[in-house]
Amino acid sequence: MNKIRLIIEREYMTRVKRKSFLLTTLLVPLVIVGFYAIIIAVSISGESNTQRVAILDEANLFNGKIEAGKNDKSTYTFIQNETEQSFKNKYKKEGYSLFLYIPRLNEEYTQIKVHSQSAVNLFVKSALERKINVAIERKRLIAANIDPEIYKNIKADIEIENAIDSGKGEKKSIAGVAYAVSFIAGILIYMILLIYGTMVMRGVMEEKTNRIAEVIVSSAKPFQLMLGKIVGIGAVGLTQFAIWIVVMGLLQLIIPLIFPDVFSQLSNPAITAAASQQINSGKLVTILEGLHSLPIGLILFCFIFYFLGGYLLYAALFAAIGSVVSEDQQEAQQLVFPVMMPLILGFVIMTKAINDPDSGIAVFGSLFPLTSPIVMMGRVTYGVPWWQLGLSMLLLVLSFLFFTWVTAKIYRTGILLYGKKVTWREMWRWLVRKG
Amino acid sequence: MQNILEVHQLKKYFATQKAVDDVSFNIEQGSIFGMLGPNGAGKTTLLRMITGIFFPDSGSITFEGKKFDAINDIIRIGYMPEERGLYKKMKIGEQALYLARLKGLSKAEAMEKIRFWFQRMEMESWWNKKVQDLSKGMSQKLQFVTTVLHEPKLIILDEPFSGLDPVNANLIKDEIFRLAKNGSTIIFSTHRMEQVEEICDHIILINKGHKILDGSVKNVKQEFKENLFQVGFEKKPDAISGNTIFEVTGEKAQGLILKIHEGYKPHDVLQHLLARGYEIISFNEILPSLNDIFIRLVEGTPLAREFQNINTSA
Numbered sequence: 090m091n092k093i094r095l096i097i098e099r100e101y102m103t104r105v106k107r108k109s110f111l112l113t114t115l116l117v118p119l120v121i122v123g124f125y126a127i128i129i130a131v132s133i134s135g136e137s138n139t140q141r142v143a144i145l146d147e148a149n150l151f152n153g154k155i156e157a158g159k160n161d162k163s164t165y166t167f168i169q170n171e172t173e174q175s176f177k178n179k180y181k182k183e184g185y186s187l188f189l190y191i192p193r194l195n196e197e198y199t200q201i202k203v204h205s206q207s208a209v210n211l212f213v214k215s216a217l218e219r220k221i222n223v224a225i226e227r228k229r230l231i232a233a234n235i236d237p238e239i240y241k242n243i244k245a246d247i248e249i250e251n252a253i254d255s256g257k258g259e260k261k262s263i264a265g266v267a268y269a270v271s272f273i274a275g276i277l278i279y280m281i282l283l284i285y286g287t288m289v290m291r292g293v294m295e296e297k298t299n300r301i302a303e304v305i306v307s308s309a310k311p312f313q314l315m316l317g318k319i320v321g322i323g324a325v326g327l328t329q330f331a332i333w334i335v336v337m338g339l340l341q342l343i344i345p346l347i348f349p350d351v352f353s354q355l356s357n358p359a360i361t362a363a364a365s366q367q368i369n370s371g372k373l374v375t376i377l378e379g380l381h382s383l384p385i386g387l388i389l390f391c392f393i394f395y396f397l398g399g400y401l402l403y404a405a406l407f408a409a410i411g412s413v414v415s416e417d418q419q420e421a422q423q424l425v426f427p428v429m430m431p432l433i434l435g436f437v438i439m440t441k442a443i444n445d446p447d448s449g450i451a452v453f454g455s456l457f458p459l460t461s462p463i464v465m466m467g468r469v470t471y472g473v474p475w476w477q478l479g480l481s482m483l484l485l486v487l488s489f490l491f492f493t494w495v496t497a498k499i500y501r502t503g504i505l506l507y508g509k510k511v512t513w514r515e516m517w518r519w520l521v522r523k524g
Numbered sequence: 525m526q527n528i529l530e531v532h533q534l535k536k537y538f539a540t541q542k543a544v545d546d547v548s549f550n551i552e553q554g555s556i557f558g559m560l561g562p563n564g565a566g567k568t569t570l571l572r573m574i575t576g577i578f579f580p581d582s583g584s585i586t587f588e589g590k591k592f593d594a595i596n597d598i599i600r601i602g603y604m605p606e607e608r609g610l611y612k613k614m615k616i617g618e619q620a621l622y623l624a625r626l627k628g629l630s631k632a633e634a635m636e637k638i639r640f641w642f643q644r645m646e647m648e649s650w651w652n653k654k655v656q657d658l659s660k661g662m663s664q665k666l667q668f669v670t671t672v673l674h675e676p677k678l679i680i681l682d683e684p685f686s687g688l689d690p691v692n693a694n695l696i697k698d699e700i701f702r703l704a705k706n707g708s709t710i711i712f713s714t715h716r717m718e719q720v721e722e723i724c725d726h727i728i729l730i731n732k733g734h735k736i737l738d739g740s741v742k743n744v745k746q747e748f749k750e751n752l753f754q755v756g757f758e759k760k761p762d763a764i765s766g767n768t769i770f771e772v773t774g775e776k777a778q779g780l781i782l783k784i785h786e787g788y789k790p791h792d793v794l795q796h797l798l799a800r801g802y803e804i805i806s807f808n809e810i811l812p813s814l815n816d817i818f819i820r821l822v823e824g825t826p827l828a829r830e831f832q833n834i835n836t837s838a
Contacts, residue, residue: 092626095625103614299611304603304623307575307577307598307603518539
């Protein structure tokens with residue numbers, strides 16, 4: 090088994106030492122975190138943007154006074170003795186960035202307009218709209234003879250809590266969080282299988298087209314070569330993931346130090362809440378609670394199990410494909426198609442499964458070994474009966490063993506066959522042949 | 525001399541052809557053994573069975589007196605396939621180290637041997653280069669080194685000189701002789717006859733999966749000689765009158781080519797000529813070149829074999 094170790098070592102070291110490995114390993118987390126930081130920075134900068142707003146309130150909507158929001162640093166000035174037409178050309182010169190025009194005599198308030206030099210940031214626009222809506226509501230309440238204070242108490246804004254009664258007592262529903270976690274885990278597995286599977290295929294093709302295969306198999310058995318390659322590349326994948334996790338963790342520690350501004354604001358829940366109208370602080374708490382109440386241990390275990398199981402299964406298939414292809418990329422694509430099908434099918438079922446985790450198709454997909462690594466990750470956050478999880482894992486392990494045995498036979502013959510197009514029938518003959 | 529390898533009634537059938545059909549031969553320890561045959565004769569399949577890459581359908585291989593056991597015996601065999609193969613993107617030093625260690629050498633041992641060979645073949649400066657930066661001849665040299673690095677008892681070289689310039693071809697040829705002198709046995713597979721004549725002690729000729737010739741180079745030539753002699757004359761005669769001893773079959777600048785008839789000896793020819801007063805300046809036997817023998821034996825059979833159908837549906 091010393092030879093397998095040598096082969097694994099070579100497969101691993103040559104890939105890890107490549108510049109492209111270093112590049113992707115470092116760039117991917119940087120890009121992700123950078124993207125994340127940019128989104129935050131943009132939303133924050135929208136908030137802290139101080140605008141000088143001139144208001145020509147012909148309808149007298151605001152009664153000459155406007156309440157600046159808690160973190161609203163914009164200034165609002167009411168102007169008199171101007172018309173929209175006359176002031177339109179002047180507000181810039183007088184130092185205002187925006188000019189809000191509320192025309193008179195319009196019960197529906199449909200003609201309200203904001204003038205600016207360039208397109209108004211969505212955030213600023215919605216802040217203005219909110220202010221105007223409040224003022225209009227207030228005006229209408231007064232017109233209907235309703236005390237605004239009483240109205241405020243009447244208004245309802247509730248959220249439903251979902252309790253699931255499944256054996257082990259009640260647990261809070263975490264539908265939203267479970268949805269997100271399932272989806273991300275499913276996509277990750279899908280991508281891993283695809284990326285590292287094709288890496289195995291390309292590795293095998295390289296060995297075949299370079300004709301090194303014949304040299305190696307006069308020293309080691311083809312099965313050792315195939316297994317060594319699969320394990321070596323799998324180890325590269327694990328290494329890359331481990332580095333990503335560490336780098337992401339470090340970046341999350343470092344970024345607040347570099348941009349203390351951004352994060353001190355972000356950590357203030359009030360601002361975060363205001364930054365996005367969709368999420369109020371109550372929901373944020375729900376998300377955190379949801380994350381904590383997820384079976385993190387089980388999810389992690391499943392992720393690693395299905396990552397390894399799925400990878401080994403698909404890598405064997407991709408290795409067999411690589412071994413029968415002869416230098417022709419187009420031929421490779423044709424042969425890859427039947428292997429890609431179950432992967433894509435798994436992905437499709439997974440998107441269904443996260444919406445309806447106990448539907449027939451989801452249960453089938455999470456048991457069928459070619460799709461189970463992806464689909465089961467989409468279900469596991471919702472709680473899966475133990476027998477299904479056990480059966481799914483057992484089937485995955487059995488089919489991994491079966492496919493490795495089968496593909497090794499194809500690989501053994503294919504890797505030494507040059508310049509000839511291999512048909513499915515021939516591959517079948519290699520399979521059923523003895524010895 | 526003990527036989528290092530004995531091949532007995534080896535057969536390997538593929539779906540569409542009988543690649544090797546009932547081939548037997550023995551190879552003496554320390555000899556240089558030529559395996560000849562046209563393209564597609566079954567040489568590579570035969571070599572792949574000897575190197576444990578293929579299992580024979582039937583027949584036996586005996587290596588060093590015991591039944592050939594691919595897994596354990598493989599480390600005592602060095603195989604350089606016709607289709608050269610190296611990892612293009614791997615550094616040359618690392619590559620040599622990897623291949624040597626796959627053959628079972630320890631890291632220290634492998635390093636020592638690589639240093640020795642790299643120095644010997646003037647390759648020291650290549651260590652950090654990649655194969656893709658080497659010329660065809662250079663990678664050929666590297667391939668040769670990786671084949672013999674672990675000092676195998678049996679070295680199998682499939683067309684070792686293809687793509688080499690004369691200088692490097694001579695370098696490798698000298699190494700082959702040296703390795704044989706130091707006790708390694710060499711199987712040398714080729715369809716280039718002039719090299720075989722120069723290098724090999726013993727040859728077999730394979731055609732269409734069958735062995736059609738087996739013997740030492742000297743014996744084979746004797747066996748196929750046509751009793752042709754070249755006679756050089758001081759003054760070339762216009763014609764030599766007919767006689768029962770020989771006939772003239774060709775002319776050269778300074779002489780004639782004679783074919784001696786059955787039952788006569790070179791001695792009779794000389795006597796006949798001298799008696800008639802011809803001044804002879806040279807007299808030598810023309811042995812057929814292996815090339816001639818090869819062509820004569822293989823001629824009439826298409827070089828690339830047509831696929832023979834054997835029943836596979838059963």
